Amino acid sequence: MDIDDILREVDPTFHSVPLEKRDLQELTRAWVAERSAPELLPWPSNGFFERINDNIKRQIERVEDMTGDMDPKTNFALIVIQTELERYRYLVRSYLRARLAKIDRHALHYLSTDELRARMSDVELAYATRHQALLHNHYLSSFLSSFPPNLQNLNDSAGINMVEAPDLDSAVFVRLLRDTLVTAKGVEDDNAVKGMEISVALIDVESHDTHDP
Amino acid sequence: MPMYGDLGNKLVQHAKRTQNLAHLPPYQTELVRAVTREVRDLDRDVAALLEPFQGSFDPAEHQATACTLLVNHLSMRRNKRCLLAYHRTRTDKLEELVWNGTDIVDMAGAQQAGGPAAVSAPDGAAGSSSLSPQEEDYFRQYGDLLAAYKGHWTDIDLTGSLDPPRDLFIDVRVLKDAGEIQTEYGAINLTKNSQFYVRQGDVERLIAQGYLQKLG
Numbered sequence: 001m002d003i004d005d006i007l008r009e010v011d012p013t014f015h016s017v018p019l020e021k022r023d024l025q026e027l028t029r030a031w032v033a034e035r036s037a038p039e040l041l042p043w044p045s046n047g048f049f050e051r052i053n054d055n056i057k058r059q060i061e062r063v064e065d066m067t068g069d070m071d072p073k074t075n076f077a078l079i080v081i082q083t084e085l086e087r088y089r090y091l092v093r094s095y096l097r098a099r100l101a102k103i104d105r106h107a108l109h110y111l112s113t114d115e116l117r118a119r120m121s122d123v124e125l126a127y128a129t130r131h132q133a134l135l136h137n138h139y140l141s142s143f144l145s146s147f148p149p150n151l152q153n154l155n156d157s158a159g160i161n162m163v164e165a166p167d168l169d170s171a172v173f174v175r176l177l178r179d180t181l182v183t184a185k186g187v188e189d190d191n192a193v194k195g196m197e198i199s200v201a202l203i204d205v206e207s208h209d210t211h212d213p
Numbered sequence: 214m215p216m217y218g219d220l221g222n223k224l225v226q227h228a229k230r231t232q233n234l235a236h237l238p239p240y241q242t243e244l245v246r247a248v249t250r251e252v253r254d255l256d257r258d259v260a261a262l263l264e265p266f267q268g269s270f271d272p273a274e275h276q277a278t279a280c281t282l283l284v285n286h287l288s289m290r291r292n293k294r295c296l297l298a299y300h301r302t303r304t305d306k307l308e309e310l311v312w313n314g315t316d317i318v319d320m321a322g323a324q325q326a327g328g329p330a331a332v333s334a335p336d337g338a339a340g341s342s343s344l345s346p347q348e349e350d351y352f353r354q355y356g357d358l359l360a361a362y363k364g365h366w367t368d369i370d371l372t373g374s375l376d377p378p379r380d381l382f383i384d385v386r387v388l389k390d391a392g393e394i395q396t397e398y399g400a401i402n403l404t405k406n407s408q409f410y411v412r413q414g415d416v417e418r419l420i421a422q423g424y425l426q427k428l429g
Binding site: 057086090093094200 | 218233238245248249252256289290296297300301304308345347348350351354355361362365366368369370371375377378381385412413414415
C-alpha cells in the first residue's frame with residue numbers, strides 16, 4: 001500500500017468501488033486498528049468475515065481451476081492471483097492472531113462481563129472459555145487443589161484484584177478520517193488539538209472516539 | 214530456617230529464567246510441593262492462632278497476634294501468585310510449542326538426534342521428560358483446542374508465518390531429509406543438502422519444523 005492508496009481510502013467518493021475492494025479496505029483497517037489498540041476491539045458482525053472467507057475460498061478454487069493450464073498468459077495471471085491470495089490470507093491470519101493474543105493474555109477480563117464477551121466472535125468466545133477452563137484445571141491439578149478452600153479462586157478482588165485488564169492508558173496512533181477535535185490526556189496536562197484530515201496523532205486510548213468514520 | 218516466601222521467590226526466578234530459554238527446563242516438582250506445603254502450614258497457623266478467640270477476634274486488642282495474622286495472610290497470597298506465575302509461564306511456553314507444531318513425543322524425552330526437539334533443546338535431558346504429567350495433559354488438551362479453533366479457518370492456515378508475504382516462491386535448502394512432498398508443480402524429493410525454488414506456502418510447515426532453511 002502506498003500513499004496514493006491511503007489518500008484514496010479516505011476519499012468519500014471512494015465508496016462507489018466494488019464490494020470486494022471495500023471488503024479489503026475494511027479488513028486492512030480492522031487489522032491495523034486491532035494491532036495498535038491495547039484492548040480487544042469488537043468483532044465485526046454483519047457477516048463480514050463470512051464474506052471474507054468466501055472470497056478466499058473462491059480464489060482458491062480459481063487457482064485450482066487454472067493450475068494445469070500451460071498457457072503462459074494463464075500462468076502469469078495465476079501468479080498474480082496467488083500472490084494476492086497469500087496477502088489476503090496473511091491479513092486475516094495476522095488479525096485473528098492479534099485478537100487471540102489479547103484474549104489469551106486477559107481471558108478472565110474479557111469473560112467477566114456480557115459487554116466484554118460481546119466483543120468476541122462465537123468461536124473466540126468458545127475458545128476463551130475452554131482455554132480458561134483448561135488453565136484452571138491445570139492449576140488445580142498441579143497445586144491449587146491442595147490449597148485451603150478459601151484460597152482456590154482465580155478471581156479474588158479483595159486486596160489486589162487478581163484479574164488483569166489491558167492498560168487503557170497506553171498511547172495509540174489515530175488517523176483522522178475527517179477534521180475533528182482530538183482531546184487527549186497528557187502527562188502534565190490534558191489538551192485538545194484541532195485535527196486535520198489525514199493527520200496522524202499519538203494519543204491516549206480512552207479518548208479514541210474518532211477511531212471510525 | 215528459610216523466611217516465608219523464599220521458596221516462592223525461587224519459583225519466580227525459575228519462571229524468569231524460563232522466559233528467555235528456547236526449551237522448557239525440568240518442572241520443579243519438589244519446589245512446587247514445598248511452596249504448597251508452606252501455604253497449608255500457614256493456613257493451619259492462622260487457624261490455631263484464631264482458635265482461642267472463638268470468632269470474636271479484635272485486632273486493636275491483640276496487636277501482636279493481628280500482625281502475625283497479617284504476615285501469614287500476605288505470605289499465603291504471595292505464594293499463590295508465585296505458583297500461578299510459574300505455571301502460567303510454563304503453559305505459555307507449552308502453547309508456543311503447540312503453535313509451532315512440536316510433537317508431544319519429542320517433548321516427552323523419547324528424542325532421537327535429528328528430531329525437531331533436538332534443535333530446540335540441544336542440552337535436553339535425554340530419557341526423562343521436563344514436563345510434569347499435568348503439563349503433558351495440558352499440552353495435549355491445548356493442542357485439541359487449537360485444532361478445533363483452526364478448524365473454523367481452514368483456508369487461512371492460522372499457524373502459518375506472521376511475517377508479511379513478499380515472494381510467492383523462495384529458495385530453500387534442505388537441512389534434514391524430509392521425504393517427498395506433493396506440490397501443484399509435481400513431487401519434490403527433499404534430500405539433505407539439496408536446494409529448491411518452491412512455493413512458500415507449500416513448505417512453511419517444514420521450515421517451522423526445522424527441515425528446511427529459507428535462503429536469501
